[in-house]
Amino acid sequence: MSNLFPPFEPDPRAQPRRRFQAVPVRVLVPNVVTLLALCAGLTGMRMAIEGRLELALGAIVLAAVLDGMDGRLARMLQGTSRFGAELDSLSDFVCFGVAPGMVLYMWGLDTLGSVGWIAALAFAICAALRLARFNVMLEDPNRPAFAADFFTGVPAPLGAICVLLPVYLELIGLPRLVASPAVAAAYCVVIAGLMVSKLPAWSGKKLGSRIPRDAVLPLFVCVVLFVAVLVTWPWPVLAILTIAYLAALPFSAMRYARLAREHAQAARATAFAEGGEAMLQPEIDEAERPGRLN
Template structure:
């Protein structure tokens, strides 16, 4: 009876056959790929929104940008839920943020309206995209700190980039509602884009809602209001988005006032001196 052939000896003395073949790739659990897949889909949605905007399909373009913002907002939560957080995912999410919250909304706004302001419109888009990148860099630096300021669980420094993407598209929403692209509206939109870019990089305390609490007896009414909002958003998309943006901008002064009442003795400049 023939015996099975013995494996060939290692090419180098003192080393096993596995070591001789070279390094082996470590297997990765499938659950670790889910958050990264969501991030990739968010990037695809943001870039597709840019393409649709330059093809003149503006409503679909805005929908894709908002979808990208939604996917980018849930990938971190999915990662924590699946216990699949990783340094690779954090870096990839940061790169996706600059596309979805900075580049995509700026280019959609430019293709729809701001190009009529020529160089001024392009400069406004550039400044907004750069402001979004600076805002995200500052957020990442502050998030990596081991010791956090007491207010950081309740307030952002400046308007968060995802909300900035939603805010900067307000002229586009109004255009969908029939506002004519007159020179006054176009140049007012340029100034508005610059304003949103400034709010992103400002030191304005913005309530985050992370530490908010809801009384148990108010839970069902709040759920009903949320369902009503989603239903109205599906039926009257551009009207609801316009009202949401205006309401958010009106809340910002009250957010800053609430911060000063609670943490007025601490300055954000001191807490973020190294940012």
């Protein structure tokens, strides 16, 4: 009869049940870096609205650096997650789609009226489409192994760095006639098209995965010197890097085409060899059948 009326208060010795499992710190660190990149992109938008273009450009470059770190940190710490991937995509859209378009619009595209706004919108929309396609292609099981070294189209962070080339040129000291708002709008549309195109762009993911011991110290010196030069002369360095990257895209496409031809030839050779073995197999079985008269 005592079981019919259980006590109102639960047993104090019973441990409370956890509704959610504890999250490892190694999973949180990459997401924190992604949020810092998002904060940098949003700050760049604020600086552009206030007319402080140099700080706006610096914030977008910082967001690009942090974006390059969060994925590597996640793989290094084995803290990859679906939540982190979605958060990274949303952050990339704001930092490398909305923020650069806003900077360009506040820099000079606003003088073109609706045409300048349409160019900024086109860049932001193409950045969103580029990121959506990237997330879908990660799950493609039929993608050849060599294609992992290439992006399909210019990635969003590099597109954001490249599209700001007219601003770099003006900050260097070139007159606006060289990069007028009309030219900048056309250039913005071209970079937007490169992001959503199927142009193979070398990713460089496997570059430096294994470094010889005798090259470690020179690499440290080169990285420190590059950072020092970038901080001292940021706009000439960014302009040179942008022009060099755009000039290297045709060579990247040619290398991808060569690797694709080699892969197709190897696949045809393998299929021919397997087909020849399949055709010879019935004759071998017939010859080995017992009781056959010679």
